[in-house]
Amino acid sequence: MARTGRPREFDREKAIETAMNTFWEKGFETTSLADLRTVLNLSSASFYAAFGSKKALYEECLKRYTDTCGEVTSYLDDGSKSPKQAIQSMLRHTVAVQTSSTSPQGCMAVLSGMNCCDDNKEVETLTFSVRKQTRDAIFRCVTRGIERGELAATTDAESYTLMLDSFVKGISIQAKDGATEEQLLAAVDYLLMNWTSPMN
Amino acid sequence: MARTGRPREFDREKAIETAMNTFWEKGFETTSLADLRTVLNLSSASFYAAFGSKKALYEECLKRYTDTCGEVTSYLDDGSKSPKQAIQSMLRHTVAVQTSSTSPQGCMAVLSGMNCCDDNKEVETLTFSVRKQTRDAIFRCVTRGIERGELAATTDAESYTLMLDSFVKGISIQAKDGATEEQLLAAVDYLLMNWTSPMN
DNA sequence: TATATTATAGATTAATCATTCCATAAAAGT
DNA sequence: ACTTTTATGGAATGATTAATCTATAATATA
Incomplete structure (x- = not known):
């Protein structure tokens, strides 16, 4: 019909x-x-x-946004890669999207719904849940990293996740402030030196 | 009079x-x-x-704000500390302020002036300059770290600064999203493991 | 006591906000 | 052809926006 x-x-x-x-x-x-x-x-x-x-x-x-350019969990949950490689590819993709000249700079979930008036608190809640999804996926990835021995067994997964996720969220501010893809990719490399990988 | x-x-x-x-x-x-x-x-x-x-x-x-609780350059430019210690104390202070229950969560320069309408672009410009001041101070600190041999001589100061500053800016999002002081202090510790310090 | 100066309360302004209403237009079903 | 259904352009809605106006009150100085 x-x-x-x-x-x-x-x-x-x-x-x-x-x-x-x-x-x-x-x-x-x-x-x-x-x-x-x-x-x-x-x-x-x-x-x-x-x-x-x-x-x-x-x-x-x-x-x-989360269905297209803002989608990151597929990178983080990709079991065919090592956890470090998964984080790395997620970060590189994120940097590429957030510095692309064909779309706005930074992450929509970080920049568009952070400060809403009382009538629109659902918008804040909605963007928060998107940010949380990314953090949860990073946590899964870090946990796998510990299980596989990529990260020290004594690593506190929650704190290490928060460290990585803070960097991720900060990319939005940097991209909005004019950081280029090259600069942020170099920053990603420095961040991941932190990830002690005995395997590669 | x-x-x-x-x-x-x-x-x-x-x-x-x-x-x-x-x-x-x-x-x-x-x-x-x-x-x-x-x-x-x-x-x-x-x-x-x-x-x-x-x-x-x-x-x-x-x-x-920048004269009081948001002031960070004094920590970063404190020559009596090693560059790593300077960064560390700045980060710990920042975490304490941004998670304090006696003031709003996160950084005012990150959260309050990011998205303004066309009539108020000066507000965006103003907060940007505050964010830039922090980044410049981190850069000075990183440069000193390289000069002193705390960081490898091959370190790209700009990229390393961007790595650290992205984390700093991300703290605001995490604090607003409910991260506690303890959690963020642990994240700071993990971040600074990155800073290879042969001296301490 | 009279004058100049600044602060106050409360009404008022014009612009903008998200949303709705109304009449009309364009399609499908009978 | 006629009815039903949905979309359209454009005017109108009441609430809220930042900012100003008017009249009055409180102080210092002369």
């Missing part, structure tokens, strides 16, 4: 991508509905018919 | 401290003038007579 009614005149998927980039660059609170209507070239009625609300659109955009 | 006219009924210095904490916790854009008037218990006229504008007050608050 095909859809009835007047067909939409714009590509909803492309609109989400465009809105994602806007939220990513400017943040949830700082992106006004007028901003969205401008970049999407939509009337108010069309916007609300298609997306429900600014907040609902943001949720779709954040999901799009 | 004493000041003439009706005396102010509130303590301007205390007001700056209070406003600083509000901006620090909620961010510049998310803190409304109504919010400020509430926490300061001030009428609009009194507010503008005393501070000029929301932006001008923010500037005073950020200066207050």
Whole structure:
């Protein structure tokens, strides 16, 4: 059964991508509905018919982000690599995405939903859960590193994870502040010297 | 010559401290003038007579922050300590401040002025310069570490600084996300294992 | 006591905020 | 052709934004 009614005149998927980039660059609170209507070239009625609300659109955009360029758990949970290699490839991918000239700098989950007013605390909660997912995946990777003997058996997985994850979250600030891919890749190399690897 | 006219009924210095904490916790854009008037218990006229504008007050608050609890360059430029010890004491102080229960979590220069609308780009610029000052001080410290032989002579000071500073900036996100002082101090210890110190 | 100066409370402003309403248009189903 | 359904453009909504205005109050100086 095909859809009835007047067909939409714009590509909803492309609109989400465009809105994602806007939220990513400017943040949830700082992106006004007028901003969205401008970049999407939509009337108010069309916007609300298609997306429900600014907040609902943001949720779709954040999901799009974690489903595409912001996805990192696949790197960290890749059992075909050594834990150190998994962390390394995740970090390199993260640096590449966050310094790319074709998308906003930094991580959407760090930069776009950190400070919301009381009415929009769900947005903070949502971005927090994304940040937590990354941290949990790093923890799994560190745990495997200890199990495999890549890291000392005495390593406190939680603290070591927090060390790595703090660096990861800091990349967003550096990228936003103008650090280049080359500079951050070199920083990644220095960080991983910390990871004592008797095997490679 | 004493000041003439009706005396102010509130303590301007205390007001700056209070406003600083509000901006620090909620961010510049998310803190409304109504919010400020509430926490300061001030009428609009009194507010503008005393501070000029929301932006001008923010500037005073950020200066207050970097002059007090947000001050870190003194740790990094302390020549009486070894460069590694200087970095370490700076990191420990930073962790203590950013996880203290008596003030907002994280760093004001990272969290309060990251995403501003077009009218308030000066606020972004201002917080950026604060972040840059910290990075420059870390760079000086790293350079001294190389000169003294604490770090390998082949160390790229810029990249190593970026590695350390990314961690520093990431502390803000972790603190805001609920990391405790103990957890972050342990993370600091793991980070500094990276700093190869033949001398201590 | 009179004047100059500054602070106060509270109303007011124009702009912007996210959202909704209304009339019309374009498609599918009967 | 007619009804149902959904999308559209554009005006209108009430709330909130930062900032200003008006009138009055409290101080120092002359």
